[in-house]
Amino acid sequence: MPRAKCPKCQKIERILKSGIIRGKQRFYCKDCNYHFTLVHESRKQKTEARKNNDKTSLKDIANAAGVSISTVSRALNEHPDISIETRMAIKTLAKTMDYQPNLLAQSLVNRSTHTIGVIIPNLETTFFSSMLGGIQHIAAQSGYRVVICQSDESHTIEVANLQALMNNMIDGLLICHTLNTTNFDHLKMQINRGIPIVQFYRVSDNLDIPKVYSDDESGAFQITEHLIKKGSKKIGLLLGPKALSINKRLNGYLKALNLHGIEIDDKLIKHVDFSYNAVIKAVDEWLEMEPAIDAIFSISDKCAVQIIRYLKSKKIIIPNMISVCGFGNEYTGEIVEPQLTTFDVKTREIGEAAVKLLLDQIIQKTSKIKKQMIKGSLIVRESTDK
Amino acid sequence: MPRAKCPKCQKIERILKSGIIRGKQRFYCKDCNYHFTLVHESRKQKTEARKNNDKTSLKDIANAAGVSISTVSRALNEHPDISIETRMAIKTLAKTMDYQPNLLAQSLVNRSTHTIGVIIPNLETTFFSSMLGGIQHIAAQSGYRVVICQSDESHTIEVANLQALMNNMIDGLLICHTLNTTNFDHLKMQINRGIPIVQFYRVSDNLDIPKVYSDDESGAFQITEHLIKKGSKKIGLLLGPKALSINKRLNGYLKALNLHGIEIDDKLIKHVDFSYNAVIKAVDEWLEMEPAIDAIFSISDKCAVQIIRYLKSKKIIIPNMISVCGFGNEYTGEIVEPQLTTFDVKTREIGEAAVKLLLDQIIQKTSKIKKQMIKGSLIVRESTDK
DNA sequence: ATTGATTGCGATAACGTTTGCGATAGATAT
DNA sequence: ATATCTATCGCAAACGTTATCGCAATCAAT
Structure with missing residues (x-):
């Protein structure tokens, strides 16, 4: 026997039950042909609860100041339409209420x-x-x-x-x-x-x-030419994976060799994935060549430093027996001994x-x-x- | 002689001019006591213009699919209320229209x-x-x-x-x-x-x-004790600015000295701002002391490396004449010669x-x-x- | 009295989502 | 038949801003 009141005609006589929806009883008023469920407090409670712990918004300031939201917005944005007095009042109010604009909302509209x-x-x-x-x-x-x-x-x-x-x-x-x-x-x-x-x-x-x-190509050219001028003729080039765009450095290397009439040897050009093992393997292969290489140009300072340390551990004198160059000018190149010749790409x-x-x-x-x-x-x- | 039509009563007889507002003529209908300006296309044009180059929104999909926005939203979020057919239809539509949700709007509501x-x-x-x-x-x-x-x-x-x-x-x-x-x-x-x-x-x-x-204090203790066990008795401690919380390292240093019965000398403890000049100045002062110091514990690896290089440039043998320790375990400490004793704080x-x-x-x-x-x-x- | 201009503010529609709840139509139970 | 459920979907209110336009009041000049 339903005892609900129709929200439309306010009668309680001709109300019928009409199923249960989402757990709540639903009613039907035969008079005004209107379906309804009982009053729900959930939403209200939710919004009320939020009011307490949430940040202050323009709305809050507007309520406190007794003006509209738009006025508050304009006041805080120094819009000339708002009189100086209200502007100042709102701004001090905003400060005391510790207002911080919601950047999300701003971004959404802007x-x-x-x-x-x-x-x-x-x-x-x-x-x-x-x-x-x-x-x-x-x-x-x-x-x-x-x-x-x-x-x-x-x-x-x-x-x-x-x-x-x-x-x-x-x-x-x-x-x-x-x-x-x-x-x-x-x-x-x-x-x-x-x-x-x-x-x-x-x-x-x-x-x-x-x-x-x-300017990778030019840099690699400069490095290679520098090595050549220092007397190197068999210069190992350590490159990254083939896909890499910075492999333009290869061109610089080739240009320098060509310009100085040095024959290009494919065995001197190696692609590695920059892992330590791959680097060492490449160096080992070079060391076993006949005649031996006299310089290594690594496309990465990090590898160059690893190479220097590896060569030193094998009692190979740098640069007398083998010169080493890097590329990039990382800080470690300055610390390692001997200090590393490199190309400063000015990353910053x-x-x-x-x-x-x-x-x-x-x-x-x-x-x-x-x-x-x-x-x-x-x-x-x-x-x-x- | 105004010839405007009142948007309310649709009459053109009793219309009066009523000032200009924001550059546009304003009218007043005596019949319905209504102020108005002429129809403005600006806003419409604006929204229409946007339609073309902007990203697709839920609204666009809703229009295309002939359903409401909420349905689209729920469909894309796999809400069970939406039938599988519409769900699939909407999802393929979203894909073909290259829909990407607006994270700003989502964040705002969520x-x-x-x-x-x-x-x-x-x-x-x-x-x-x-x-x-x-x-x-x-x-x-x-x-x-x-x-x-x-x-x-x-x-x-x-x-x-x-x-x-x-x-x-x-x-x-x-x-x-x-x-x-x-x-x-x-x-x-x-x-x-x-x-x-x-x-x-x-x-x-x-x-x-x-x-x-x-664990700065413990780390500093370990470093200091290590130096002591290696025979050092006059250990210079290079600290950062006094405010810094990591100066707890000072405690570790003091504890180790106390434990091993070594007298504390204030001149051995120096605060610097980590600049190169300040570091060198501190080291110089230590070197002039009588009797000379036999170890330096720098709170920063970077400074420690600088110190090593400086001492080497002064022909001071490390560690025989002076031991050097850092703190932090940066990569450079592994590269410098001699390699740096340090404390790995596991930054990562x-x-x-x-x-x-x-x-x-x-x-x-x-x-x-x-x-x-x-x-x-x-x-x-x-x-x-x- | 008519018209023009200005100043100060409020209403309201966006911005693109999510979500609670309402509302049908058809299915099922009584 | 009547009463109840269920499966789908739409409406509309949020979220916190900005911006456009409306509107009253006031002042000034015809």
Whole structure:
């Protein structure tokens, strides 16, 4: 025998039960042909409960000040439409109530988050972290936050990161690809979505977007020529995986050899994955050659340092018997003995240039596609100083 | 002579001009006592224009599918209320229309961004970047993004970063304080705001929040005792600025001396700001002492390496004349000759432990305040191996 | 009295989601 | 038949802002 009151006609006579919905009794008023369930307090309770522990919003200030939300918003944004008195009153009120604007809501309506994303293979090696440092610095100066994702040199993770970042959380993206990234479909997908993307350091030649890179070919040329001038003729070249864009360094190496009339020996050129074992294996193979090599040019400072230590452990004198060069100018090259000759690619500047390019695009909406090369410089140290 | 039509009564007879508002003519209908301006297309045009180049939203899918927005939302979220057929239809439609959910809107309603913030003094030194690596790794595993701010060892920047991050953009914060941070008011302000905060590495003792730190005192004790056992009696201790929490290392040093009955000499304990000049000055002062010191314990590996190079340049034999110890186990300590004895503080593990603590708080809402110490280990190398 | 201009503020519609609840139609039980 | 359930789906209210426009009141100039 239902004893519910119809919310419409307020009668209790002609009410019938009409099933149970989500656990609650449902009624039907024959008079006004209206279905209803009993009054629910849940939602009210929920909103009331929230009121207590949540941050103060514009609404709260508006209530406290006795004005509308729009007035509060404009007052805090120094809009001239609001009189100076109310403006000041609202601002002091906001301060005492410890108001902090909700950036999510702002971003949602402004369609901009003041955040840029960075996808980088690794942030623990000084080489990359110094780029990151440059990026973070410039971005912060312009009031932009930076969210960082490591791809760990995994293409799959890179793709996933890209997906995750592009969903409205960032105004622009900086990406430095994986060693194994040969397919750029994931980037192509995103390019026409409207948000600016800049590639840095490891870039793809055939994608028409802004990019910042180092003068690898020239650097490798300078290193190789330096070795040649120091008297080396059989120069082992240690490269990364073949896919890598920075393998342009190979060209510099070849050019230098050609220019100085030195024959090219394929056995002197080795691709490794930068793991310690692979590096040592390559060096061992070179050492067994006849005649022996007289120089090693490693595309990575880290490997070069490993090589120096390995050669020393085998009582091979550097640079007298074998000269060693690196590439990148990491700090360890300065510490190792003999100190490492290398090429300073100015990682920090690369990072800085990349953000600047990106911020230009974001702020000024310039769609001109710039490709920027950062010039490095040869640093001669003991490991080649015969 | 106005010829406008009243939007209410549709008459054109009794319309009067009534000023110009924001550049547009305003009218007044005497019949219905109604003020109005002419029809404005601006807003409509704006929304229409947006339709073209913007991303697809739930609304677009709903229109295309001929269902309501809520149905689309529920379908994509696998809500059982939606029939399998519509669910599948909507999902394929979403795929072909290349739908990507707007994370901002989601975060706004869900009150969670799946993003954690990190404030760190510097991300370019391996010491900190390896913590960061650990943080990023674990966070990514749990589906959390990481936004990073460098404080550059500036307290002011740290405070600003904190402000910027806490405005609803992050679900939790990881903070490693500046060398100069002695005042923690900025943190206190935020602590009761509801979002979890975890301190790591450089922590404050008197703030009752979760923290992860290294066993500095024990580490310093181990290092000092190791030096003593190797025969050193006059051990110079190079500390950071006095405010720094990691100066607990001083206690370890003192304990070891006390335990082994070695008198404490204040001149042997120096505070520096980690700059090269300050370090060299401290070392010089020690070298001039009578009798000479026989060991140096630097609180930072970086300084220790600098000291080794400086001593070598002065023809001082390490460890025979002076032993040198660092703290932190950075990579350079392995490269320098002689290789550096140091204490491995397991930076990566500190980072990992810190995120885990934070994620526990965020996800499980456990309010238990945990303080976690990460144990390090002594690494004996050539620089103390007499 | 008519018209023009300005100042200060409120209402309201976005922004793109999620979600509680209502509301049908058909199925099932009584 | 009547009463109840169930399976699907829509409505509308949030979330916290910003921005457009409306509107009253006031002042000034015809």
